[in-house]
Amino acid sequence: MSAPLVVVAKGSKEHKRWQNVQWLYLAGFLLLTPLVLQPFEIGKMNRALIMSVAILAVNLVVGFNGMLALGHSAFMGIGAFVTASMVQDENWDYWQVLPVVLIVGFIMGVVIGLPALRVKGLYLALVTIAQAAVFPTLVNIDELGIAKRTGGPNGKGVSEEVIAPSYLEWLPGVDGARGGSAYRYWVIVLMLGVTLLLITNYLRSRPGRAVLAIRDNEAGAAVYGVNLPVVKTANFAISASLGSLAGLMWCLDKGFVAGQDFTFLLAIDLIIGLVLGGVGTIQGSLVGGLFVVWVNDLTKRISVPLGLYTLNGDGPLAKAIFGLILILFTFFAPGGIVSLARMVSDKLIKVVPLTPSGVPIEPLDSFDPGMESTRADAAVKLAVIPPVLLAAGWLLMAVNNLIVGVLAFGLRMTILLAPVAMLVGSNELKAHAAGNRPDSVAGPANMARLLGGLGTLFVVVYAVQRFVLTY
Amino acid sequence: MTWNFDILPDFIFNGLSLGAIYGTVALALVLIFKATTLINFATGELAMLGAFLVYVLHMEQGLWLWLSMALAMALSAGLGVLIERSLTRPFDPADHLPVVLITLGLFLIINAVAGDIWNYQVRILSNPFGKFPSWVPSVGGDRFVEVFGSRLKYQSIGIWLTLAFALFVLGLILNRTKAGLAFRAVSSNVESARLVGVHTGRTLGFGWAIASAFGTLGAVLVAPQLGGVNPNMMATILIYALAGAALGGLDSLGGAVLGGILVGLIQAVLVTWGGVVVFGQLYMSILQLAAAFLIILIVLLFRPSGLFGTRRVERV
Numbered sequence: 001m002s003a004p005l006v007v008v009a010k011g012s013k014e015h016k017r018w019q020n021v022q023w024l025y026l027a028g029f030l031l032l033t034p035l036v037l038q039p040f041e042i043g044k045m046n047r048a049l050i051m052s053v054a055i056l057a058v059n060l061v062v063g064f065n066g067m068l069a070l071g072h073s074a075f076m077g078i079g080a081f082v083t084a085s086m087v088q089d090e091n092w093d094y095w096q097v098l099p100v101v102l103i104v105g106f107i108m109g110v111v112i113g114l115p116a117l118r119v120k121g122l123y124l125a126l127v128t129i130a131q132a133a134v135f136p137t138l139v140n141i142d143e144l145g146i147a148k149r150t151g152g153p154n155g156k157g158v159s160e161e162v163i164a165p166s167y168l169e170w171l172p173g174v175d176g177a178r179g180g181s182a183y184r185y186w187v188i189v190l191m192l193g194v195t196l197l198l199i200t201n202y203l204r205s206r207p208g209r210a211v212l213a214i215r216d217n218e219a220g221a222a223v224y225g226v227n228l229p230v231v232k233t234a235n236f237a238i239s240a241s242l243g244s245l246a247g248l249m250w251c252l253d254k255g256f257v258a259g260q261d262f263t264f265l266l267a268i269d270l271i272i273g274l275v276l277g278g279v280g281t282i283q284g285s286l287v288g289g290l291f292v293v294w295v296n297d298l299t300k301r302i303s304v305p306l307g308l309y310t311l312n313g314d315g316p317l318a319k320a321i322f323g324l325i326l327i328l329f330t331f332f333a334p335g336g337i338v339s340l341a342r343m344v345s346d347k348l349i350k351v352v353p354l355t356p357s358g359v360p361i362e363p364l365d366s367f368d369p370g371m372e373s374t375r376a377d378a379a380v381k382l383a384v385i386p387p388v389l390l391a392a393g394w395l396l397m398a399v400n401n402l403i404v405g406v407l408a409f410g411l412r413m414t415i416l417l418a419p420v421a422m423l424v425g426s427n428e429l430k431a432h433a434a435g436n437r438p439d440s441v442a443g444p445a446n447m448a449r450l451l452g453g454l455g456t457l458f459v460v461v462y463a464v465q466r467f468v469l470t471y
Numbered sequence: 472m473t474w475n476f477d478i479l480p481d482f483i484f485n486g487l488s489l490g491a492i493y494g495t496v497a498l499a500l501v502l503i504f505k506a507t508t509l510i511n512f513a514t515g516e517l518a519m520l521g522a523f524l525v526y527v528l529h530m531e532q533g534l535w536l537w538l539s540m541a542l543a544m545a546l547s548a549g550l551g552v553l554i555e556r557s558l559t560r561p562f563d564p565a566d567h568l569p570v571v572l573i574t575l576g577l578f579l580i581i582n583a584v585a586g587d588i589w590n591y592q593v594r595i596l597s598n599p600f601g602k603f604p605s606w607v608p609s610v611g612g613d614r615f616v617e618v619f620g621s622r623l624k625y626q627s628i629g630i631w632l633t634l635a636f637a638l639f640v641l642g643l644i645l646n647r648t649k650a651g652l653a654f655r656a657v658s659s660n661v662e663s664a665r666l667v668g669v670h671t672g673r674t675l676g677f678g679w680a681i682a683s684a685f686g687t688l689g690a691v692l693v694a695p696q697l698g699g700v701n702p703n704m705m706a707t708i709l710i711y712a713l714a715g716a717a718l719g720g721l722d723s724l725g726g727a728v729l730g731g732i733l734v735g736l737i738q739a740v741l742v743t744w745g746g747v748v749v750f751g752q753l754y755m756s757i758l759q760l761a762a763a764f765l766i767i768l769i770v771l772l773f774r775p776s777g778l779f780g781t782r783r784v785e786r787v
Binding site: 062066068070112115116118119121122123125126127129130131133134137138140141264268271275279316317318319320322323324325326327330331334 | 508509510512558561562567568569571572573575576577578579580581582583584586587706707710713714717757758760761763764767768769771772775
């Protein structure tokens with residue numbers, strides 16, 4: 001077991017720098033998405049973010065409360081149809097529909113959750129799976145004006161589009177013909193951000209802790225005075241409300257809703273996103289949404305070349321892959337992608353917590369593998385690999401255009417690894433100056449810092465160039 | 472509003488024969504639930520695969536229908552054992568999430584594989600009750616017996632007799648064989664069964680085998696009513712079967728059959744016939760699936776253990 005590349009004390013300057021690097025990654029990702037991607041790709045990203053909200057809703061019940069909910073497609077559908085009907089038929093604004101959708105979702109959650117959550121066991125799974133199967137048929141009922149509201153089997157289009165007001169046109173990507181989906185992207189990012197903030201705080205609150213306690217030990221929670229049915233049902237209703245919000249975002253993004261969009265298969269997509277990302281983690285929901293949309297898209301493109309059966313570009317391949325993923329992840333990575341990513345990041349950085357007096361609970365030097373530190377060397381490798389890949393990709397690109405992928409891969413590696421190499425290098429150099437490292441460290445550390453700095457500079461210049469080019 | 476009682480027996484007969492099929496699939500669900508307290512969401516797809524096996528053996532290879540049914544039931548029983556041994560046994564049965572995820576994954580894979588091989592088209596499978604004795608009257612290819620002035624389809628009688636025979640055999644297996652005794656021991660108390668020397672894993676595999684065979688039987692019987700076999704044939708039937716199992720009690724074998732039949736009756740009489748009475752049209756049948764959903768909700772509200780299930784008392 002090799003020591004992690006960077007060992008920092010919690011709250012130290014290096015730790016803060018590491019956190020800033022992470023925030024930078026996030027901000028760069030958010031900013032570059034609408035700038036670099038084509039409009040139809042931004043549309044896919046919007047869909048992925050919407051799926052993330054829905055997966056977060058499922059996570060609230062399955063991951064944080066330990067109950068099995070398999071029917072959130074129906075809540076999404078309810079949210080989407082309420083939005084479509086209010087906006088199209090009653091000329092409401094999307095913002096005015098928002099509270100209505102949240103309340104309707106909450107009430108539906110109580111109605112469906114209460115009977116099942118009063119009793120222990122798998123009953124919620126039973127009810128919700130039936131709910132997911134029933135919803136698409138209910139949309140087509142002619143009585144009570146339902147079909148008129150929902151558009152019946154034809155679906156319902158919403159003619160009102162979400163267009164950027166003039167004072168928001170400075171947002172990255174929002175301009176001219178390709179601005180529509182980019183503006184919707186920013187609206188969705190904003191809604192997702194607020195949702196994440198609210199849900200993290202909810203889980204830290206008193207009711208949130210009760211929810212977690214029920215997952216960990218139901219009888220124990222009851223002994224400590226948690227009212228099981230009430231807390232479970234309230235949590236399910238909040239989750240349903242969030243699912244409806246995802247439905248609203250769906251309608252806002254696509255401008256068209258139909259019953260066949262909200263079938264049991266969508267509910268299963270949500271479960272797969274949950275398992276793929278990581279059950280019981282907030283980050284897992286985000287990653288899961290991205291992956292579900294990406295795999296769906298990928299299989300659509302490779303089904304035909306592989307000679308598999310397809311109908312309108314949609315075939316059984318996605319289902320087969322998702323089924324395999326479900327089984328393989330349940331067996332080999334029950335924590336999902338988030339746990340795998342954590343395994344990797346544990347090798348990169350270790351944050352040592354502090355004692356109350358502000359000293360690291362374990363001296364940082366005890367993590368050093370020995371007198372001859374290997375960290376600086378590793379950092380050099382980390383800094384060298386991406387440019388080598390990049391250069392190789394460039395050369396190969398001249399030979400054959402198909403190798404463009406290698407170039408893109410090298411670029412991504414540079415983006416990911418250069419700041420890390422720089423961080424490790426300066427860390428080692430500082431330890432050397434303090435007299436904790438032998439002289440042999442200084443050379444590689446300097447080298448890593450230089451290469452990492454150049455890589456980061458390259459990334460920044462590239463980003464700025466893209467930015468300037470699009471404006 | 473006209474109370475059209477003349478056509479009521481038609482709906483009752485229809486409901487009873489559909490209900491018998493739901494009961495068969497519900498039985499497959501309950502057999503697995505009883506032993507492991509799990510709901511196997513892949514039940515329907517396993518049954519569909521069994522029906523396609525019959526299709527391949529009978530329609531493509533030309534075997535005798537009943538022989539290919541027996542073969543398909545044996546094969547899907549083997550598949551059930553295989554799944555139990557390889558995919559579900561490594562997991563702690565008290566933790567529901569992993570095993571439910573496994574069954575959902577199976578649901579997707581089986582459906583996708585069948586969809587790739589047989590292309591989501593409805594393929595005609597011969598009716599097991601397609602050959603009639605000459606005294607049975609017929610109109611337009613539908614053979615029937617006249618009862619209460621209504622047509623009792625020969626096929627419905629066939630379904631009931633087949634189900635009765637299958638239940639009789641199941642009763643014999645559970646009550647007269649050693650494996651059946653072991654199964655009953657495991658389903659009443661896993662820990663005690665293990666302590667007295669019952670091989671629980673093997674017994675659970677046995678439960679999966681019977682359940683898969685019953686599912687296949689149900690799928691073959693329902694195929695003629697759907698016009699044939701196709702990879703999505705069991706999607707709604709699974710929901711009706713779940714409703715039937717919940718109504719009868721998830722841990723009661725007899726309850727599952729009765730619950731399934733009741734769901735079939737409710738669907739045919741209350742929803743379809745009731746729809747004709749109230750609205751004078753057949754289109755209310757769109758509500759059949761919603762009725763199944765409502766049944767589950769109402770059962771959970773008023774009698775969570777179902778009509779014949781035992782109340783579970785939990786000790787900490």
